Amino acid sequence: MKAASVRLWRTSPLTYLALIVACALSLFPIYWMVVVATRSNDVINDVPPPLLPGGELAANVGRVFANEHAAFAYGLVNSVVVSSVVTVSVVFFSTLAGFAFAKLRFRGRNGLLLVIVGTMMVPVQLGLIPLYMLMVKIGWNGHLQAVIVPFLVSGFGVFMMRQYAAEAISDELVEAARVDGCSTFRIYWNVVLPVLRPAAAVLGLLTFMQTWNEFIWPYAVLDANTPTVQLSLSLLATAYYTDYAQVFAATALATLPLFAVFILFGRQIIGGIMEGSIKS
Amino acid sequence: MTSSSVIRSSAAARAADGRVPWRSRLTRADMKYAPYFFIAPFFVLFLVFGAFPLVYTGWVSLHDWHLIGDHTFVWFDNYTALFSDPDFWNALKNTVGIFVLATVPQLLMALSVANLLNRKIRARTFFRMGVLIPNVTSVAAVGIVFGQLFARDVGLVNYVITAFGLDAVDWQANWWSSWIAIAVMVDWRWTGYNTLILLGAMQAIPKDLYESASLDGAAPWQQFWRITVPLLRPTLVFTVIISTIGGLQLFTEPVIFGNGRMLGGTLGQFQTVTMYMYETAFQRFQYGYGAAIAWSLFGLIVVFSLINLLIVRRAAR
Numbered sequence: 001m002k003a004a005s006v007r008l009w010r011t012s013p014l015t016y017l018a019l020i021v022a023c024a025l026s027l028f029p030i031y032w033m034v035v036v037a038t039r040s041n042d043v044i045n046d047v048p049p050p051l052l053p054g055g056e057l058a059a060n061v062g063r064v065f066a067n068e069h070a071a072f073a074y075g076l077v078n079s080v081v082v083s084s085v086v087t088v089s090v091v092f093f094s095t096l097a098g099f100a101f102a103k104l105r106f107r108g109r110n111g112l113l114l115v116i117v118g119t120m121m122v123p124v125q126l127g128l129i130p131l132y133m134l135m136v137k138i139g140w141n142g143h144l145q146a147v148i149v150p151f152l153v154s155g156f157g158v159f160m161m162r163q164y165a166a167e168a169i170s171d172e173l174v175e176a177a178r179v180d181g182c183s184t185f186r187i188y189w190n191v192v193l194p195v196l197r198p199a200a201a202v203l204g205l206l207t208f209m210q211t212w213n214e215f216i217w218p219y220a221v222l223d224a225n226t227p228t229v230q231l232s233l234s235l236l237a238t239a240y241y242t243d244y245a246q247v248f249a250a251t252a253l254a255t256l257p258l259f260a261v262f263i264l265f266g267r268q269i270i271g272g273i274m275e276g277s278i279k280s
Numbered sequence: 281m282t283s284s285s286v287i288r289s290s291a292a293a294r295a296a297d298g299r300v301p302w303r304s305r306l307t308r309a310d311m312k313y314a315p316y317f318f319i320a321p322f323f324v325l326f327l328v329f330g331a332f333p334l335v336y337t338g339w340v341s342l343h344d345w346h347l348i349g350d351h352t353f354v355w356f357d358n359y360t361a362l363f364s365d366p367d368f369w370n371a372l373k374n375t376v377g378i379f380v381l382a383t384v385p386q387l388l389m390a391l392s393v394a395n396l397l398n399r400k401i402r403a404r405t406f407f408r409m410g411v412l413i414p415n416v417t418s419v420a421a422v423g424i425v426f427g428q429l430f431a432r433d434v435g436l437v438n439y440v441i442t443a444f445g446l447d448a449v450d451w452q453a454n455w456w457s458s459w460i461a462i463a464v465m466v467d468w469r470w471t472g473y474n475t476l477i478l479l480g481a482m483q484a485i486p487k488d489l490y491e492s493a494s495l496d497g498a499a500p501w502q503q504f505w506r507i508t509v510p511l512l513r514p515t516l517v518f519t520v521i522i523s524t525i526g527g528l529q530l531f532t533e534p535v536i537f538g539n540g541r542m543l544g545g546t547l548g549q550f551q552t553v554t555m556y557m558y559e560t561a562f563q564r565f566q567y568g569y570g571a572a573i574a575w576s577l578f579g580l581i582v583v584f585s586l587i588n589l590l591i592v593r594r595a596a597r
């Protein structure tokens with residue numbers, strides 16, 4: 001018995017070697033991004049190419065921000081605004097609706113939940129054309145609200161919070177608060193929200209990253225006057241694709257906030273992704 | 281304390297005048313309607329920005345609909361035209377080709393890395409973060425970095441290839457090479473994510489199953505195929521469907537790989553269905569035709585998801 005279980009979980013040096021190779025493949029393109037971002041263009045074209053970072057980062061970043069065509073600083077600010085607003089909204093409405101679906105009794109509950117799960121299957125692309133036409137009609141194309149308002153709620157978020165609330169919150173807790181005279185919203189705010197906080201944090205992180213990285217819809221509806229950072233990036237990349245140092249410096253800048261978030265909260269994000277797989 | 285006083289006072293109020301006091305009526309209304317208020321924001325926004333566009337795309341696709349001018353109702357003309365449109369079939373071939381080329385190795389790699397991570401190892405969090413980090417980057421960033429790696433003259437991949445004495449490849453110029461380059465981008469970004477999904481499910485498998493299997497003399501690889509994979513079936517279905525939905529919508533990677541142009545190379549060798557839709561609607565302003573492409577894409581996603589569902593169910597039985 002003992003011998004069997006020991007053999008079962010044995011980790012050979014080969015395991016570590018394979019994992020190190022997997023991580024190296026994951027990290028290399030990011031490392032390469034840093035190398036090019038800190039080099040000058042003529043060095044990048046050298047044979048053999050440089051494999052260590054250089055000292056040109058400041059010059060390249062300066063060129064990025066001086067580039068009027070891409071409006072990169074503006075794109076960064078816009079992305080911070082868009083991602084923050086969307087994140088706060090998605091977390092608020094998802095916890096609210098998730099609590100309702102998990103712990104409140106109302107007519108049509110199961111049917112409506114099924115609709116929400118169904119919305120997760122609909123591809124964004126399918127609505128691209130009419131959504132664009134709608135934006136033109138109400139005059140939002142080219143404005144930031146066009147990339148904010150349609151994403152203020154998320155079916156995935158509601159579903160995730162429902163699953164978590166169903167397990168994490170006991171019916172007795174809700175009932176006790178009710179007997180104490182709490183209104184349903186007070187119960188949500190004072191009792192449910194604190195319990196949901198860990199899952200809400202993960203949802204917030206995932207939403208922020210996803211919104212920050214969103215490309216196709218901003219590409220369709222916004223222009224160079226009001227870009228998000230991804231749009232600025234693509235404008236740079238397509239117009240200046242020979243100036244790799246500048247483009248890669250911009251790419252690194254646009255990715256840096258996410259890496260910072262990931263290094264701080266990576267454990268929670270990974271937990272959230274792994275958790276989701278068991279429940280779904 | 282509060283609870284008993286509320287109950288007592290409401291009972292007293294009822295006894296006094298025989299009517300339900302407004303306070304408790306308010307509570308009852310709150311219990312009845314609050315859930316609907318809580319879920320309303322989702323449904324209102326989804327109806328306006330999700331469901332309406334969905335249905336309206338169907339309506340537009342039945343029209344000869346241009347930017348300016350009349351909208352003529354043409355029944356299914358757009359769809360029949362699509363059937364005999366070589367550009368559409370080309371985009372479809374590319375999309376499915378890249379999808380298969382990307383998804384199969386991706387899930388196999390994810391399965392094996394998850395199996396590695398599902399052991400007692402040191403620095404667990406480090407390795408998990410290491411494989412997930414590509415997923416944190418944006419598609420635009422991935423397209424840019426890999427566009428350089430696969431560049432013809434200055435790209436690192438060609439440098440390595442020529443160092444081994446092989447000929448440099450013009451990655452963008454050929455069908456197979458552009459498909460590989462794009463599939464690599466997709467795999468790089470998504471393998472780690474699928475790994476963690478599968479790892480989560482693997483850790484839910486009871487350990488004693490493995491213990492009794494090894495007592496019965498089952499080799500590790502037998503345990504993997506006879507225990508792990510069958511028990512992962514629901515999660516495998518989930519990852520395959522998610523990859524299908526994502527893969528058939530492929531857009532950003534090939535667009536940036538082609539320097540922002542929608543044509544996908546000189547011969548359209550890597551133009552995907554979504555790129556073709558974008559080109560039709562937003563560059564040629566044929567909204568009706570573009571909408572027909574969008575609905576066909578949706579139909580394809582449904583069909584492919586079902587096919588995958590059947591295959592995975594059968595394979596993992």
